[in-house]
Amino acid sequence: MDRHYFFAVDIGNTRIKCGRFPWQPSSARLPVPEQVISILPATGQWSALEEGLKSVPEQPGTITWWIASVNRSATTELVEFLRLRRASEKVFLLTSQEIPIPVSLPHPDRVGIDRLAAAVAAEALRRPGYPAIVVDVGTAITVDVLSPQGSFEGGAIACGPGIAARALYEFTDLLPQIDTLWTSPPPPIGRNTQEAMAAGVFWGMVGTVRELISRQASNFSDQPDVFVTGGGGALLASLLGGSAQYVEHLTLSGIALTVYHYLAHHTQRDDS
Ligand SMILES: Nc1ncnc2c1ncn2[C@@H]1O[C@H](COP(=O)(O)OP(=O)(O)OP(=O)(O)O)[C@@H](O)[C@H]1O
Ligand SMILES: CC(C)(CO)[C@@H](O)C(=O)NCCC(=O)O
Numbered sequence: 394m395d396r397h398y399f400f401a402v403d404i405g406n407t408r409i410k411c412g413r414f415p416w417q418p419s420s421a422r423l424p425v426p427e428q429v430i431s432i433l434p435a436t437g438q439w440s441a442l443e444e445g446l447k448s449v450p451e452q453p454g455t456i457t458w459w460i461a462s463v464n465r466s467a468t469t470e471l472v473e474f475l476r477l478r479r480a481s482e483k484v485f486l487l488t489s490q491e492i493p494i495p496v497s498l499p500h501p502d503r504v505g506i507d508r509l510a511a512a513v514a515a516e517a518l519r520r521p522g523y524p525a526i527v528v529d530v531g532t533a534i535t536v537d538v539l540s541p542q543g544s545f546e547g548g549a550i551a552c553g554p555g556i557a558a559r560a561l562y563e564f565t566d567l568l569p570q571i572d573t574l575w576t577s578p579p580p581p582i583g584r585n586t587q588e589a590m591a592a593g594v595f596w597g598m599v600g601t602v603r604e605l606i607s608r609q610a611s612n613f614s615d616q617p618d619v620f621v622t623g624g625g626g627a628l629l630a631s632l633l634g635g636s637a638q639y640v641e642h643l644t645l646s647g648i649a650l651t652v653y654h655y656l657a658h659h660t661q662r663d664d665s
């Protein structure tokens with residue numbers, strides 16, 4: 394098998410997601426990963442990455458890694474893993490400079506590259522000329538704005554559901570730890586402590602996102618396209634209604650678009 398691939402890597406504060414993409418872009422508006430390996434580095438799940446990579450044996454010169462990270466210690470660990478296990482494959486660290494959309498902020502390099510990458514994917518999906526809002530439910534919840542002209546305008550960073558639940562547990566005496574992997578919305582009137590916490594964390598998240606979208610949208614004459622991604626995103630998108638669209642791997646797709654753009658605009662190194 395002589396196909397070239399790259400891995401787009403999204404290193405967040407809880408999880409590392411590696412998406413495998415073909416070297417040549419397809420004609421689809423948004424590239425979708427052919428394989429996704431998701432690991433929790435804090436629990437030492439490097440074996441899960443090794444397992445996932447068994448189907449993609451190391452082949453010098455045919456695979457490269459493109460990392461977009463907001464977590465420096467996890468990045469160090471991944472780079473070390475790749476140095477040991479995939480020694481012949483090149484690794485690149487993406488920065489805001491490679492992001493192929495304008496960032497209308499005083500310090501583009503200080504914006505989380507996951508936010509910028511998700512905005513790149515939203516730029517490819519939105520109706521041309523319309524503003525867009527990107528909601529990412531990860532460790533944190535981010536709600537970010539893309540202008541009608543396609544530039545990243547900033548947005549909001551809020552507690553993710555896991556952080557909110559853990560804070561209630563850690564900063565109180567009587568509140569327990571609850572899990573936040575909802576498959577359906579919890580009732581808003583909890584009848585015990587756990588249910589009440591779930592009601593507050595879940596509907597608090599929905600309310601936070603709804604309010605931010607509505608206030609951000611009021612800056613524009615046209616109703617923005619809304620794209621939602623991240624673990625809790627599917628359920629959230631269904632509750633936001635309107636044009637909110639859940640896109641599972643928005644950030645990985647945005648990283649891939651960034652890589653395709655970079656490769657098309659830079660003279661190719663001799664990779665042999
Ligand atoms: N399958 C699921 N169903 C419902 N909610 C989920 C699901 N998976 C995750 N969540 C919720 O979404 C939150 C974020 O999950 P996700 O796995 O996307 O974040 P993450 O990848 O760990 O974050 P980061 O990118 O910051 O590392 C979780 O804390 C949880 O509350
Ligand atoms: C907000 C998070 C934690 C979301 O993953 C990440 O994008 C980040 O660490 N950002 C850096 C600060 C900023 O985006 O302004």
Ligand SMILES: [K+]
Nearest residue numbers: 406463464465
């Ligand atoms: K910090």
